[in-house]
Amino acid sequence: xxxxxxxxxxxxxxxxxxxxxxxxxxxxxxxxxxxxxxxxxxxxxxxxxxxxxxxxxxxxxxxxxxxxxxxxxxxxxxxxxxxxxxxxxxxxxxxxxxxxxxxxxxxxxxxxxxxxxxxxxxxxxxxxxxxxxxxxxxxxxxxxxxxxxxxxxxxxxxxxxxxxxxxxxxxxxxxxxxxxxxxxxxxxxxxxxxxxxxxxxxxxxxxxxxxxxxxxxxxxxxxxxxxxxxxxxxxxxxxxxxxxxxxxxxxxxxxxxxxxxxxxxxxxxxxxxxxxxxxxxxxxxxxxxxxxxxxxxxxxxxxxxxxxxxxxxxxxxxxxxxxxxxxxxxxxxxxxxxxxxxxxxxxxxxxxxxxxxxxxxxxxxxxxxxxxxxxxxxxxxxxxxxxxxxxxxxxxxxxxxxxxxxxxxxxxxxxxxxxxxxxxxxxxxxxxxxxxxxxxxxxxxxxxxxxxxxxxxx
Numbered sequence: 001x002x003x004x005x006x007x008x009x010x011x012x013x014x015x016x017x018x019x020x021x022x023x024x025x026x027x028x029x030x031x032x033x034x035x036x037x038x039x040x041x042x043x044x045x046x047x048x049x050x051x052x053x054x055x056x057x058x059x060x061x062x063x064x065x066x067x068x069x070x071x072x073x074x075x076x077x078x079x080x081x082x083x084x085x086x087x088x089x090x091x092x093x094x095x096x097x098x099x100x101x102x103x104x105x106x107x108x109x110x111x112x113x114x115x116x117x118x119x120x121x122x123x124x125x126x127x128x129x130x131x132x133x134x135x136x137x138x139x140x141x142x143x144x145x146x147x148x149x150x151x152x153x154x155x156x157x158x159x160x161x162x163x164x165x166x167x168x169x170x171x172x173x174x175x176x177x178x179x180x181x182x183x184x185x186x187x188x189x190x191x192x193x194x195x196x197x198x199x200x201x202x203x204x205x206x207x208x209x210x211x212x213x214x215x216x217x218x219x220x221x222x223x224x225x226x227x228x229x230x231x232x233x234x235x236x237x238x239x240x241x242x243x244x245x246x247x248x249x250x251x252x253x254x255x256x257x258x259x260x261x262x263x264x265x266x267x268x269x270x271x272x273x274x275x276x277x278x279x280x281x282x283x284x285x286x287x288x289x290x291x292x293x294x295x296x297x298x299x300x301x302x303x304x305x306x307x308x309x310x311x312x313x314x315x316x317x318x319x320x321x322x323x324x325x326x327x328x329x330x331x332x333x334x335x336x337x338x339x340x341x342x343x344x345x346x347x348x349x350x351x352x353x354x355x356x357x358x359x360x361x362x363x364x365x366x367x368x369x370x371x372x373x374x375x376x377x378x379x380x381x382x383x384x385x386x387x388x389x390x391x392x393x394x395x396x397x398x399x400x401x402x403x404x405x406x407x408x409x410x411x412x413x414x415x416x417x418x419x420x421x422x423x424x425x426x427x428x429x430x431x432x433x434x435x436x437x438x439x440x441x442x443x444x445x446x447x448x449x450x451x452x453x454x455x456x457x458x
Contacts, residue, residue: 016196021134024133026191027130027188028126028150029153029156029157029160030181031126033157033158034095034099034185035061035157036165036254037164037181038061039255040166042057042258048174049112050108050109058398058400060117061254062397062398063113063120065390065393065394065397066391067117067121068121068124071121071122071125072124072125072383073384073387075087076379077383079132080377080379080380084129084379085192085195085197088130091124091126092125092188092189092192093122094122098119099115101115102175102178103179127382128379128386131366131370131378131386133195133197133198135367136198143367144363144364144367145290145293145294146290147290147363147366147367148286148293148364149290150363152286154362159279162276162279164180165177166268166271166272232372232436232440232444233436234433235381238365238369238433240429241433242365242388243389243392245422246362246389246396247392247419249362249392251397252319252355252416253279253396254400256271257272259413265329270334270338275351278348278352281355282355282358283359284356286359289359290363301371301437302434304367304368304371306434307360308364308368308433309427309430309431309434311360312426313424315354315357316420316424318350318353318354320417321350321354322347322350322354324413324417329341329344366386371441372441374444374447375448396419
């Protein structure tokens with residue numbers, strides 16, 4: 001029987017694993033920037049490409065997101081049966097390759113639609129593979145924190161995409177942001193060669209004795225395991241929360257700059273600066289709720305689900321208030337004017353606090369999915385939750401301009417306020433997660449221990 005010290009030592013976080021996590025952090029940042037690059041340029045790119053309204057650009061983004069979400073499933077299934085690191089390298093260079101022709105001066109609307117859509121196939125691998133590798137590279141006590149930091153990278157990446165596109169498009173043209181992201185994508189792909197494929201389940205507490213005895217968890221995914229995954233109610237309710245709650249999050253993420261430009265007369269440059277500062281609170285939100293999730297989980301297996309509920313019910317009313325908050329500024333206003341004006345500073349605070357809370361939802365969903373699924377199926381489980389996330393993002397991205405154009409005369413404030421009501425629906429679904437998650441975690445723990453026992457005895 002191994003001692004507690006031996007079991008604890010088997011679960012330490014090595015320097016190579018930290019490096020792997022750091023590279024995944026960078027990759028998440030780059031991929032998020034690639035996903036966010038188009039919406040802030042809408043006002044410039046739509047007339048240049050000869051399309052009549054904003055929702056045509058939204059259609060490109062929606063297609064990109066949906067393809068990446070559905071592509072995640074076969075990538076993840078392969079990852080549960082082979083080496084995740086190698087698949088991540090291949091997929092990264094795949095999407096970078098298809099970004100290159102976008103830089104040609106002959107690129108039209110439909111060429112952009114096609115190339116961006118094909119690139120999405122490679123982008124789809126990043127989420128489930130990165131999350132699966134992270135779970136196996138990071139000790140259990142840091143899972144929510146590290147997932148939260150990956151969410152921070154995603155949020156910072158969206159901000160980077162905003163900055164690159166919003167600040168460069170008016171001076172250097174709409175293809176320049178694609179050039180910058182292509183170069184950075186190549187660098188991220190090269191960094192992946194420094195990473196390490198972690199053994200599956202190496203930090204799971206249920207496998208501590210097997211690790212300490214020098215054994216390895218060798219069980220591999222079977223089709224019956226996929227069916228068994230759906231018998232856990234928490235998986236179903238988490239998927240639904242991931243769709244409903246992300247719709248309003250995506251609406252703000254994709255169309256905030258356009259919203260300020262159309263409804264409040266801010267120039268694209270100033271609107272980009274303002275929203276970058278306001279949405280920076282998501283970085284803090286990811287980190288804070290990730291850390292809280294780790295602390296609560298130690299004493300209560302429902303702790304992370306409780307935080308999901310909290311984030312939904314707090315973010316909703318605050319962001320609705322931001323949508324209906326009235327203010328008017330001159331088109332020549334500067335970022336300092338906005339921040340030092342009491343009226344617009346209140347608007348800034350509403351946005352910042354609301355997005356601080358909504359930032360915690362996705363990372364907590366992903367790490368909860370890791371808790372309720374065994375090591376051999378985590379990539380597949382992550383891909384399904386990522387697909388749910390992408391469906392939510394796609395709906396939010398497409399729904400916002402469609403509602404604004406069809407029902408509100410092209411104004412975004414009422415469309416965004418209406419969409420934010422979905423936070424309350426997501427909160428109701430989170431209550432169902434709370435009801436089932438403890439039992440589902442217990443079932444997973446018992447299954448893994450049984451397989452580990454068979455491995456030691458064979």
